[in-house]
Amino acid sequence: MxxxxxxxxxxxxxxxxxxxxxxxxxxxxxxxxxxxxxxxxxxxxxxxxxxxxxxxxxxxxxxxxxxxxxxxxxxxxxxxxxxxxxxxxxxxxxxxxxxxxxxxxxxxxxxxxxxxxxxxxxDGGLWFPAMAAERSDADALLASRLAQLTPQQFRVLLCLADGLLNKQIAYTLGLAENTVKVHVTAILKKLECHSRTQAAVLVKALEPEGDAGLV
Incomplete structure (x- = not known):
């Protein structure tokens, strides 16, 4: 082997x-x-x-x-x-x-x-304990929306969730501030969010006991 x-x-x-x-x-x-x-x-x-x-x-x-x-x-x-x-x-x-x-x-x-x-x-299989919980349509929708983000957009989203301003995100990720603005616009569009706060709420829904709350 x-x-x-x-x-x-x-x-x-x-x-x-x-x-x-x-x-x-x-x-x-x-x-x-x-x-x-x-x-x-x-x-x-x-x-x-x-x-x-x-x-x-x-x-x-x-x-x-x-x-x-x-x-x-x-x-x-x-x-x-x-x-x-x-x-x-x-x-x-x-x-x-x-x-x-x-x-x-x-x-x-x-x-x-x-x-x-x-x-x-x-070996190509899956390994999960027995589960009693049912599949969640809200989680499926959340996962499909987040899958549209590029790796860099995902990093920006996590910075948004931490409450960072564009200037702070730019410094943290080593990006130009205008580039961050472009990423934020794309993130909100892909996640179908109307504000940075709404996007941050979606990240909060990723906590193990979080509720996606999507419609």
Missing amino acids: SELNLLVADDHPLLRAAVVHSLRQGLPQVNVREVASAEALEQALDQHPDVDLVLLDLTMPGAHGFSALLHVRGAHPDIPVVILSSNDHPRVIRRAQQFGAAGFIPKSVPPETIGEAVAAVL
Whole structure:
């Protein structure tokens, strides 16, 4: 078997260490990289295009719930993402699946289960616990709208959600202010929002227990 390149994204060092140990115990010839924030995740994927799978926590710094999942799926659609979370409510699991995750591993599972789940996804399958929650049309609509955004527009949207002004967004992302204005206009159009506040509310809906509230 050729070497597998996995990326574990979680801001808790002890949890990362436990996950890495489980992966190395369960999968032969595995190379594991670790990051602790949404920004570091994005940089790692840009620098290492050979990543085969991402294990992603939902509560990292810089992430708005499922925003990191959606960003990875939009910018790197060929890389499967498996959510690793302590919040295993059926609705959270269902939302992860609707937003493009290939699997969902509760942090409460036995260590050997992590390797089994990752192996199943790497084989082209899906790995989810049994779910009682039903599919949400609002989440499906939200996901389809967000999928229209380019990776740069998604970054701008997250800055909007943090309440940054165009000048601040330009400084944060290294863009010209006029470029930010163009992105904001395109974002509002694609998301069918009439204001920056309305767009920020959509990002809030990406929180694990958020309600998209779309019509």
